[in-house]
Amino acid sequence: MALTTYSPIDSDWPCQVRTPGSRDWERSASKWLRELVPARYGSYPLLVRQPVLLARHAQIQLQHEIRVVRTALHTARAELPATGMPESVIEHTIKMYAAELAQLHHIARGVRVVMRALLDEGSARHGH
Numbered sequence: 001m002a003l004t005t006y007s008p009i010d011s012d013w014p015c016q017v018r019t020p021g022s023r024d025w026e027r028s029a030s031k032w033l034r035e036l037v038p039a040r041y042g043s044y045p046l047l048v049r050q051p052v053l054l055a056r057h058a059q060i061q062l063q064h065e066i067r068v069v070r071t072a073l074h075t076a077r078a079e080l081p082a083t084g085m086p087e088s089v090i091e092h093t094i095k096m097y098a099a100e101l102a103q104l105h106h107i108a109r110g111v112r113v114v115m116r117a118l119l120d121e122g123s124a125r126h127g128h
Helices: 025-036 045-049 051-083 087-125
Strands: none
Touching: 025 045, 025 051, 025 087, 045 051, 051 087
C-alpha cells in the first residue's frame, strides 16, 4: 500500500498531522495547513472542505514567503548599516533570517509530503 511511505517518523512529515489512514488524519492535515495560510483563507468553506486545494495554496504561500525572507537575508548586510543599526544587531538579523529560511524550507517539504498523501488518498477513494 502506497500510504505506508508517509509516516510521522519521516523527518519531513509534520508532527501535527496524523498518519495517513488513521482516524481523522485528513482533518488534522487541514487544521495544520490552515495555520500556514493567512487566516482569511482558512475561513473559506471550499478550502476547508478540499484539503488538496488548501495544500496547494499553502505551497504557493510558502514559495512567496521563502522569496521574501531570501531577499531580506541577501540585502541585510548592504542595506541595514545605512539605518545606523549596530553591527551586532545586523548579525543577529542575518542569523534570524537564515534560521527562518531553513524553517520555511522544512515546512514546505512537510506540505509536499502531506499533499502527496492527500492525493494518494483521493486516488484510492476514487479507485484510480
